[in-house]
Amino acid sequence: MASPLKFAVFGAGFWTPFQLAGWRETGGAECVAIYNRTRGKAEAVARDFGIPAVFDDPERLLEEVRPDFVDNITEVGGHKPLSLLCARHRTPCICQKPLADNLADARQIVSAFQRAKTPFFVHENWRWQAPLQRLRSLLGSGRIGTLLRARLTMVSGFDVFGNQPALRDLDRFILTDLGTHLLDAARVLFGEARTLYCRTARTLAPRVKGENVATILLTMGGEATHVTIELGYARTPLEPSTREVFPQTLAFIEGTTGSIELAADYVIRVTTRSGTRTTRHAPPRYAWADPRYEVAHASIVPCCTDLLRGLRGQGGGETTGEDNLKTLSLVFAAYDSARTGRAVTF
Numbered sequence: 001m002a003s004p005l006k007f008a009v010f011g012a013g014f015w016t017p018f019q020l021a022g023w024r025e026t027g028g029a030e031c032v033a034i035y036n037r038t039r040g041k042a043e044a045v046a047r048d049f050g051i052p053a054v055f056d057d058p059e060r061l062l063e064e065v066r067p068d069f070v071d072n073i074t075e076v077g078g079h080k081p082l083s084l085l086c087a088r089h090r091t092p093c094i095c096q097k098p099l100a101d102n103l104a105d106a107r108q109i110v111s112a113f114q115r116a117k118t119p120f121f122v123h124e125n126w127r128w129q130a131p132l133q134r135l136r137s138l139l140g141s142g143r144i145g146t147l148l149r150a151r152l153t154m155v156s157g158f159d160v161f162g163n164q165p166a167l168r169d170l171d172r173f174i175l176t177d178l179g180t181h182l183l184d185a186a187r188v189l190f191g192e193a194r195t196l197y198c199r200t201a202r203t204l205a206p207r208v209k210g211e212n213v214a215t216i217l218l219t220m221g222g223e224a225t226h227v228t229i230e231l232g233y234a235r236t237p238l239e240p241s242t243r244e245v246f247p248q249t250l251a252f253i254e255g256t257t258g259s260i261e262l263a264a265d266y267v268i269r270v271t272t273r274s275g276t277r278t279t280r281h282a283p284p285r286y287a288w289a290d291p292r293y294e295v296a297h298a299s300i301v302p303c304c305t306d307l308l309r310g311l312r313g314q315g316g317g318e319t320t321g322e323d324n325l326k327t328l329s330l331v332f333a334a335y336d337s338a339r340t341g342r343a344v345t346f
Helices: 016-026 039-049 058-065 076-088 103-116 130-141 165-169 174-190 291-298 300-311 321-340
Strands: 005-010 029-035 053-055 069-072 093-096 120-123 147-156 193-201 213-220 225-233 250-255 258-263 267-272 275-280
Touching (some): 005 016, 016 029, 016 039, 076 103, 130 250, 130 291
Parallel strands (some): 005 069, 093 120
Antiparallel strands (some): 147 250, 250 258
């Protein structure tokens, strides 16, 4: 067995302990240093995870520790400067999503690593959720024929702002935070987009600065499948409590010979002429995962496992910077469409 890769973490926020726990599950990576601009927060995480070195200067960390890679888990404002710092040091880097708050910055980051001939990945774990991986397999099998229509839904009244208060102050909220995930999943499931149309809204209930409701209509893939994506974080009485399934993504997909439904509690129903087959694809359970985020936290492990293969040059690493630019192109095209009221063609 290969020796574990030595890595450093940038950032000590809400997601950092869960990603560190996910890396431990892979058995192939060991965190040897952590940076945070508020040193006390980094020291607290270091104590919990036995990380030997703590820094409040990221460049000093790279120079003294020389990690095999960096996992950049800072808020979006730290993604560009800290990722570019890694590129200058030719240190492989994994950056949290969304990669940037505009497409030009995202392209600059990816280009910097291309010029440095240094691996760069984005931590995009949504596609690795157990039920979505099963959908991917079913669609790849051709079980329901040529795809006609699909709907992906993630609408919730869950208080995401309690754990991540900075989300309230984003000028651009749900499309960059949640839309990035679902548009990436749509690309994996249905292929690249041909057209996109988007409408957004900001409800008053959660007191957010940016949009917190969005509907996206796309045509995708070689067969021009019509895909609708529904997004919403809105603490309103419109949704009955029985429909609250945060953070699960629900789906309904129609094909020429059948349909697939991803329902609450990770239930998948495949209906063809021979009848309906129902199976359940719950995520693995980990003691360190927050049960309220079960499927999202569990997906960190297969995501990190794939990234580790990519870092080792073993054929993994699906979520490269180049791949993520395709997802971000859709995210920012959605903002353009919502602003102009016109569809975008790719």
